[in-house]
Every structure is written in C-alpha cells, then in structure tokens.
Amino acid sequence: MEVTVRAEVEPRCPTICRLWGTTRCRAGKDEGVRAVTVKPGVANSLSLVEDQPEPAPGEGAVLVQALAVGICGTDHEILDGQYGEAPPGSDRLIIGHESLGRVLEDPSGAFQPGDLVAGIVRHPDPVPCPNCAAGEWDMCRNGQFTEHGIKALPGFARDRWRIEPRFAVRLDPALARVGVLLEPTSVVAKAWDHIERIGHRAEWEPQTVLVTGAGPIGLLAALLATQRGLTVHVLDRATSGPKPELVAALGATYHTVPVNDLPFEPDVVVECTGAPSVVIDVMCKAGQTGIVCLAGVSSGGRTIDFDAGALNRALVLENNVVFGSVNANRRHWSMAAQALSRAEQPWLESLLTRRVQVERYAEAYTPEPDDIKVVLEFGV
Ligand SMILES: [Zn+2]
Ligand SMILES: [Zn+2]
Numbered sequence: 001m002e003v004t005v006r007a008e009v010e011p012r013c014p015t016i017c018r019l020w021g022t023t024r025c026r027a028g029k030d031e032g033v034r035a036v037t038v039k040p041g042v043a044n045s046l047s048l049v050e051d052q053p054e055p056a057p058g059e060g061a062v063l064v065q066a067l068a069v070g071i072c073g074t075d076h077e078i079l080d081g082q083y084g085e086a087p088p089g090s091d092r093l094i095i096g097h098e099s100l101g102r103v104l105e106d107p108s109g110a111f112q113p114g115d116l117v118a119g120i121v122r123h124p125d126p127v128p129c130p131n132c133a134a135g136e137w138d139m140c141r142n143g144q145f146t147e148h149g150i151k152a153l154p155g156f157a158r159d160r161w162r163i164e165p166r167f168a169v170r171l172d173p174a175l176a177r178v179g180v181l182l183e184p185t186s187v188v189a190k191a192w193d194h195i196e197r198i199g200h201r202a203e204w205e206p207q208t209v210l211v212t213g214a215g216p217i218g219l220l221a222a223l224l225a226t227q228r229g230l231t232v233h234v235l236d237r238a239t240s241g242p243k244p245e246l247v248a249a250l251g252a253t254y255h256t257v258p259v260n261d262l263p264f265e266p267d268v269v270v271e272c273t274g275a276p277s278v279v280i281d282v283m284c285k286a287g288q289t290g291i292v293c294l295a296g297v298s299s300g301g302r303t304i305d306f307d308a309g310a311l312n313r314a315l316v317l318e319n320n321v322v323f324g325s326v327n328a329n330r331r332h333w334s335m336a337a338q339a340l341s342r343a344e345q346p347w348l349e350s351l352l353t354r355r356v357q358v359e360r361y362a363e364a365y366t367p368e369p370d371d372i373k374v375v376l377e378f379g380v
Helices: 002-009 014-020 073-079 179-199 216-227 243-249 276-285 308-317 330-342 345-351 358-364
Strands: 033-038 047-052 062-071 098-105 116-119 146-148 160-163 168-170 208-212 231-235 253-255 268-271 291-294 321-324 352-357 373-377
Touching: 033 358, 047 358, 062 116, 062 179, 098 160, 098 179, 116 160, 116 179, 168 330, 179 216, 179 268, 179 291, 179 321, 179 330, 179 373, 208 216, 208 276, 216 231, 216 243, 216 268, 216 330, 216 345, 243 253, 243 345, 268 276, 276 291, 276 308, 345 352, 352 358, 358 373
Parallel strands: 208 231, 208 268, 231 253, 268 291, 291 321, 352 373
Antiparallel strands: 033 047, 062 098, 062 160, 062 373, 098 116, 116 168
16 A cells, blocks of 8 residues: 555656666656657768657567667767668667667567667668568578668667567576677678688688777677687777777787788688778788688778789688678677677677767767777666
8 A cells, every 4th residue: 555655746757767677666657768860961960869659569569678879880870860760650760789788578478677788780681682581681682671770770779669479589587787798799700700700611720810899899809809819919009098908808919010011820810890991901910811801891982003913823722712791780789798798798798898878979979099899878
C-alpha cells in the first residue's frame, strides 16, 4: 500500500523506467526517448531530439536499454553531410552504429532481460543478392543493404532501441564496460577471417604482421594478431599520446619510421590509415606470398606519383594478394565477442579514451588530439 502511494506522488521514476522501459513505468509517466540525430546531407545538423516515441515494435522483438554508443570516422563523415541516409519517410537519421545495451524484454525468448547485447549494423538487401541470401551481407553485391545509424535504418544513439533477435549479439556479462568495442572488433575479425581464407590457398605459416595506423581499428587488428601468436608491428605517425604504450602493452613493437625503412618484410599487412602513400608502400613492402588487407578508407581526390610497373612486379613475382575488407556478418560478430572475452579488460578500457554522457553529446562529436575511441554513454 505504502509503495503504491509513493509511486503516485513520484513525478518521475527514472530508475524503474530505465530498468523496465516506460511501458512498465510504475509512476505512469512517459519519459520519452532521447535520440542523437542529423539531417543527412546537411553539415552541422547534429541535434539531441527529446521526447521521441518509443521504438516501434516493428523494429524488432528485442527491446534494449542503451548503455553506450561508440563514435568513429563514419559518424564524422555523416556529421559533415558527406554520407548517411534517413529512413524512408523521414528527413532525420538517428545516428550511432557501434552499440551496447541491456535487454529489457524479448518476447521471442532468444534473450533474457539483463542480457548484454550489441546490434549488428548491416541488414541484408531485400532482393536478396546471393551473398545476402547466404547471410554474408558484408559481401553484398548490389549495394541495397541497409545499416543502422548510417543507411536507411535508425541508429543506436537513443535511450532505447529495438532489434530482431537474429541481428542481436550476446556479450559476456564481464564486458559491460568495454562491449561497445564489439562493432569495430567485428570489422577486424572479418579482416582476419578473410586473410586466413586467402592464406590457405597454399601452405601458409605467417609469422610477422604489420598494422599501419594505431587508431581503434589498427589497435584491435593488432590485438587479434597477437591472439593468433604472431609477431606484431604497428606503425603510426604519433610519437606521443597513448598509442605507443597501448602497442607495447600488447607485446607488439611500435614504429614511427616510413614503411620503407622498416627492417623486415611482413607476411601480413593490415592497412588501416587509408593514406595513399602508405597504401602503396605496404603493397611493395609485403614479403613473398604476402597478403595485404586494405581496411582504411581513403578520401580520394589526391594523386601521388608511384611506379605501377614496380608494384606489378612485386605482386606477381611474389604471389602477393591485395584485397579490401569492410563490414562484418554474424559469424564475424561472434568471433569478435570471443576475441573481446579473451582480451585483457584494462587494455580494452584504455582504448576508450573519453566517455561523454548523452546530455553533453556535442562534446563527444568534437574530436580531441589524444582521442582513440570516444563513447557516448546513456546514464542508468
Ligand atoms: Zn564505426
Ligand atoms: Zn546483398
């Protein structure tokens, strides 16, 4: 009886609402959903919209309370108006594709309330193409796929979101502080999966890996390389800040010299800078039967001089492979969840260099010099 009276006079019940969703709010108050949005194609249109409706049940059976959203270069391209597409019938896009949340309810029974989950970013195209039909939507062949927070699907930067069970990935409960790294880890899990598939075209015993670029993708690529027992070298321009120490903590070697000055020829290169001269240099630097995975995206529009004939000779005469890799499918998300569980938690935490509460969202989207991964947090 006493509890009922207290609930009636309580104007808001944030604890209960945030735990159970507003549909079960015991004070009968609807808090509304806050969402970080942009107008795709319009630079500087970032805004926090309050009192959004609850996510529609049609978005998926699994209702999730957001914990964190990671921010990356794709978000900055969307903020600059270069990229991004609102869902049909809307002129605003809720951004955020690197998610972490806690399940509030799932009538399908696939997930239990309290489960730690992330949402898979890409959904297969509606045709579907042969790869999407096989669940390999990361290899979509017609480009009609959709992506949460990027292309025609609402993102995860909102208090609550919904997703279909088949697009939700369960994480080890111990990963509550760092599980927001699952999406970028899925991208490097896919890169490593394809490197290994290509490697097994012949007898293959790689030993030395070069990762170029020590941002989140490069550091996570290096983590997965060390988990494979390989000798890992990471090259970046930064001579100060957290990067050298993070690389050393993995047991890897940090370099700031030009690629051509490195005293070894790597068996595998994971190129994460997208810088044209680095891309060309690593293709020439890879050793016999070397594999170069290009995971960084160049902005284009700049030209450099290089000897295409020499590059051709290097690739043909050494049986080398250069390939591009983007996105990830469900299998890679599962691999990534395992990789994060096996990693040292303090090391993963130190990649998250800034945590910003959603009320101060603008700060999160303003880059600072020593940022590695900035995370928007939804207070609970
Ligand atoms: Zn991202
Ligand atoms: Zn497709």
